[in-house]
Amino acid sequence: MNITATHINYYHICHRKLWLFSNGIQMEHTSAVVDEANLIHETSYPQRAAKFTELELGGAKIDFYDEKNRVVHEIKKSNKVEKAHEWQVKYYLLLLLRAGVEGATGILEYPKLKKITRVELLEDDIPTLEQDEKQIEMIVRNQEVPEKINKSFCKKCSYFDLCWVE
Numbered sequence: 095m096n097i098t099a100t101h102i103n104y105y106h107i108c109h110r111k112l113w114l115f116s117n118g119i120q121m122e123h124t125s126a127v128v129d130e131a132n133l134i135h136e137t138s139y140p141q142r143a144a145k146f147t148e149l150e151l152g153g154a155k156i157d158f159y160d161e162k163n164r165v166v167h168e169i170k171k172s173n174k175v176e177k178a179h180e181w182q183v184k185y186y187l188l189l190l191l192r193a194g195v196e197g198a199t200g201i202l203e204y205p206k207l208k209k210i211t212r213v214e215l216l217e218d219d220i221p222t223l224e225q226d227e228k229q230i231e232m233i234v235r236n237q238e239v240p241e242k243i244n245k246s247f248c249k250k251c252s253y254f255d256l257c258w259v260e
């Protein structure tokens with residue numbers, strides 16, 4: 095299985111979301127929240143595409159990579175699930191390390207909140223992410239969809255209708 099940073103992100107948000115996404119059930123095209131996030135991504139820093147590189151690593155794609163300073167920039171709309179965002183960026187840093195790029199760091203950017211969070215890949219993070227990769231494979235290959243979680247962020251999830259509307 096080709097694990098990407100999106101799998102890592104969803105693993106830290108909701109195992110059901112991870113399972114649905116990984117098993118080909120995608121509803122992001124129906125979500126206004128996702129549309130708004132994409133808009134923020136495209137319009138917050140219009141000069142950015144010229145400044146930074148888009149980088150493909152296996153199946154994962156880093157939209158904005160500052161090659162000179164070895165910095166991954168990840169833009170997000172809200173910091174409600176910031177831990178998941180941090181693990182997503184840490185996974186990019188692990189993929190870079192596996193590709194031979196040492197010492198890369200990350201910056202999470204929240205333009206609407208005017209906030210940034212710096213992210214580093216610590217030594218202890220590597221076995222944690224390797225364990226996450228194994229857990230993700232197990233969850234995704236399971237025949238049964240994981241149980242719903244009842245969290246406030248469900249309302250913003252693209253699977254909300256599927257999970258909660260009778």
Ligand code: SF4
Pocket residue numbers: 107108109110111241242243244245247248249251252253254257
């Ligand atoms: S709506 Fe909630 S339970 Fe359903 S996939 Fe999204 S986060 Fe998980």
